[in-house]
Amino acid sequence: MRTVFTSCFHPFVTRNVLDAGVLDELREQATVTVFVPKEKEEYLRRLYGREGVRFVGLDLEPYIRGRRNTLFARVAEVLLDTRTKRNHQRAYAFAGGSRFKYLAARMTMTLFGHPPLSWVAWPLFRSAELHLNNPDPFKEYFAERPEVAFVTDPFDERDVLFWKSAKRAGVRDVVLVRSWDNLVNKTLMRVRPSKLIVQNEDMVEEAVRFHAIPRSRIKVGGVPQFEYYRRYTPTPREEFCKSMGIEPDKRIILFSPAGRKYTDTDWQICEILKQQIIHGELPSDAHVLVRLHPQNYTDLSQFVPDEHFTIEDPGVGLKTDRVKEVEFSRATVNHLADELYHCALVINVISSIMIDAAVFDRPTLTVGFDGWEKDVPFLRSIAREAGEEWLQVLFDTGVTPVARNQVELAELVREYLAHPEKDREVRARFVERHCAGLTGDSAARIARMVLSA
Numbered sequence: 001m002r003t004v005f006t007s008c009f010h011p012f013v014t015r016n017v018l019d020a021g022v023l024d025e026l027r028e029q030a031t032v033t034v035f036v037p038k039e040k041e042e043y044l045r046r047l048y049g050r051e052g053v054r055f056v057g058l059d060l061e062p063y064i065r066g067r068r069n070t071l072f073a074r075v076a077e078v079l080l081d082t083r084t085k086r087n088h089q090r091a092y093a094f095a096g097g098s099r100f101k102y103l104a105a106r107m108t109m110t111l112f113g114h115p116p117l118s119w120v121a122w123p124l125f126r127s128a129e130l131h132l133n134n135p136d137p138f139k140e141y142f143a144e145r146p147e148v149a150f151v152t153d154p155f156d157e158r159d160v161l162f163w164k165s166a167k168r169a170g171v172r173d174v175v176l177v178r179s180w181d182n183l184v185n186k187t188l189m190r191v192r193p194s195k196l197i198v199q200n201e202d203m204v205e206e207a208v209r210f211h212a213i214p215r216s217r218i219k220v221g222g223v224p225q226f227e228y229y230r231r232y233t234p235t236p237r238e239e240f241c242k243s244m245g246i247e248p249d250k251r252i253i254l255f256s257p258a259g260r261k262y263t264d265t266d267w268q269i270c271e272i273l274k275q276q277i278i279h280g281e282l283p284s285d286a287h288v289l290v291r292l293h294p295q296n297y298t299d300l301s302q303f304v305p306d307e308h309f310t311i312e313d314p315g316v317g318l319k320t321d322r323v324k325e326v327e328f329s330r331a332t333v334n335h336l337a338d339e340l341y342h343c344a345l346v347i348n349v350i351s352s353i354m355i356d357a358a359v360f361d362r363p364t365l366t367v368g369f370d371g372w373e374k375d376v377p378f379l380r381s382i383a384r385e386a387g388e389e390w391l392q393v394l395f396d397t398g399v400t401p402v403a404r405n406q407v408e409l410a411e412l413v414r415e416y417l418a419h420p421e422k423d424r425e426v427r428a429r430f431v432e433r434h435c436a437g438l439t440g441d442s443a444a445r446i447a448r449m450v451l452s453a
Contacts (some may be wrong), residue, residue, distance in 0.1 A: 001052070002030035004450065005141065005166070006150035008044065009037060009060075009158040011294065012178055015328045017152050018048050020224035021443030026150075027052045029451055033146070035138070035162060040327060047329055056141065060158045063135045072133045073157060076187035078105045079125060080210060081113025084185040084388040091379045122188065122212055129190050130164055138165035146171055148453045153178040154193065155186035163191050172453040176221070176446065180352065180434070181390035183207055195453055197221040197446055200436050202393060219449050222442025223435045225333070226359045230438060232334065234341040241342070244310055250287035251344040251417055254357075258349035259296025262385055266349065267303040268371025272406050273347075277308050281410045283417060289339065293351065294328075345416045350385045354400050355434060358427045363416040366395075367409065368402035398423070399430040 004026055008014055017023055018034075026032050033054045036044050041057025049055060063069065077085070086109065093102030112121040142149075142165050149166030153159045154175050166173050175193040177183060183198075183206040196218045198204055204220065207213040234240070241248040255273070257266035270290060276282040290311040292298045305311060314332060336356070340346070346357040346364040354364040368386055370376040378384050385391060386402070394400065403409035416422060431438060 002451065003144070003146040004030045004032045004148050004150055005035065005146040005162075005171070006032060007035045007152050007156075007159050007162050009035075009156050010153050010178060011327050013152045014044070015333055016178065016225045017176070018044070019328065019330055019333055020228050022224055022446050023048065023053065025444050025447035026450060029447070030147070033141070035141075037158075043327060058137060060137060060161060063137055063161055064157045066135060068133050069135070069157070072129055072190070073187070075125060076129075076190050078108040079112055079118070079122065079188040080184075080186070081109040082184045082210065082389050084390055085109065087379065087384055087388060088185075094377075094379055118212065123192075125188070126190065126192055130167055134164070134168070135161070136165050136168065138162055139169075142166060142169035142171060145169075148450060149173045150450045151175040151193075153182075154189050154191070154196075155182050160190050167191060174450045174453045177203060177207075180355070180393075183210055184389040189213070193217060195219065195449065197449055199223050200434055202434070220436055221446040221449060222437070222439065224443040224446065226356070226435050227438050227440055227442055228333070229337055229340075229356070229359050230440065232337045235334075235338045237342055240338045244289065244312075246287050246289070246310060250285055251283065252339075252342055253286055253288045253345050253347060253413065253417075254339055254343040254353075254362075255288050255290045255347045256349065256351040256353045257290065257292060257298045257300075258351065258382070258385075259293040259298045261296040262350050263370065263380060263382060264299070265371035265373055265376070265382075266298050267300045268373070269349070269367055270300060270303045270305070270309070272371065272409065274303075274306060274308065276406075276410050276413075278306075282413055286413075286417070289343065291336075291339065291353075344420060345413065347413070348400065349382065350391065354394060358399055358430050359435065359438070361424060361427055363420055363423060363427075364400040365409075365412045365416065366400045366402045368404050369406075369409075372406075394434075397430045397433070398426050 008018060031052045033056060035056050035058060038057035038059045041055055045055040089102055089105045093099055111117055149171045151159050151163045151173055163173060172194055174195045176197045180199055183203055189211045196207055196213055198207060198218060198220060200220060204218050207218050208215055238248050273288055277286055288309050292313045294314050340356055340360040340362055343362060346353060346362055348354045348364055349367045357364045368382055370382055401412055403412050
């Protein structure tokens with residue numbers, strides 16, 4: 001049998017690769033070793049262990065926290081110059097970081113984040129990354145000489161360690177970009193991939209523009225986790241509503257807060273929706289299902305829910321030293337699919353759930369204001385995020401209108417509840433473009449791309 005080494009260090013990789021069929025497709029033609037965090041090894045083995053699949057748990061935190069790796073990670077941050085990264089640098093400086101470091105970072109981004117100096121700086125940085133920043137916790141495993149190393153998240157520092165080990169061992173590397181937004185909001189890709197798999201043609205352009213990856217090395221693999229939605233048979237409505245404590249005849253509004261990483265006013269949006277229902281600005285049969293972000297903490301301590309609200313914290317919590325570390329399983333993915341299928345509308349603040357909603361042909365609107373606050377600092381405002389590339393690429397498609405105030409929020413909710421078919425063609429075009437058409441074969445396509453490296 002052929003041999004493949006791969007990685008699963010991020011919860012979304014569990015969903016995108018292990019759960020969406022890619023692992024199964026690889027296992028049909030190869031034995032697969034999956035490197036995972038030590039604390040998740042038993043959990044993931046229990047869910048996905050089968051003949052031909054080996055799980056290896058490693059504690060990589062000591063390597064990541066090393067001074068040299070910290071330096072290289074910091075340099076990678078300032079070699080990617082996007083609006084998103086500039087805002088990240090400002091937020092770091094104004095939250096207690098050094099203003100001098102901020103100015104130095106901005107100068108570095110301006111000089112070396114673009115041609116012509118990037119033509120020299122980026123190759124030099126990547127060479128130094130590979131040869132000078134060289135702790136190798138995977139060395140003993142690559143002595144087994146696998147046929148290919150399948151890197152599932154080029155921006156996770158644990159994956160970078162895995163990736164560099166493969167390069168040093170002379171093992172062919174195939175790299176999958178984990179999420180649609182990562183090419184503009186993470187860092188410069190610290191290693192140059194032999195083959196890069198992205199989700200759609202827009203990401204091809206981003207990989208070329210922001211990371212100088214040759215177009216000939218980039219393949220479009222599609223989005224297997226969304227194709228899974230098309231195959232899934234939803235839980236019957238009465239059974240689903242009973243499990244959530246929601247009356248089946250209620251129209252469910254699925255609300256996805258941003259989390260305190262981005263804003264302090266999520267609770268105010270909840271309160272605004274609550275008052276709009278109480279005062280008849282929204283239909284009395286509306287029920288708001290608040291789905292907290294699976295990784296970013298959301299502070300709703302000042303919000304008192306009533307009978308129109310259900311609040312849930314998704315994912316499987318695991319005891320680790322990482323902030324709100326969760327994992328996904330087939331059951332948690334199915335639960336999200338049930339929520340999207342049975343909801344009438346999705347309200348989003350800063351989340352990729354608008355893409356999931358479009359796959360289910362559910363209308364989505366985006367909150368574009370900071371509750372009832374008037375003087376929110378720009379770096380803690382919703383406006384800051386809305387202007388960054390990773391969200392702008394979605395807004396430009398028209399798939400989600402933006403409510404700029406409480407009145408617009410109520411108007412849009414009423415309109416979509418009354419006419420859920422509104423913007424259906426826009427959503428269909430969005431799915432065709434953003435999800436590479438959902439042809440149904442992306443898991444097999446990605447596996448072929450890995451095995452043909």
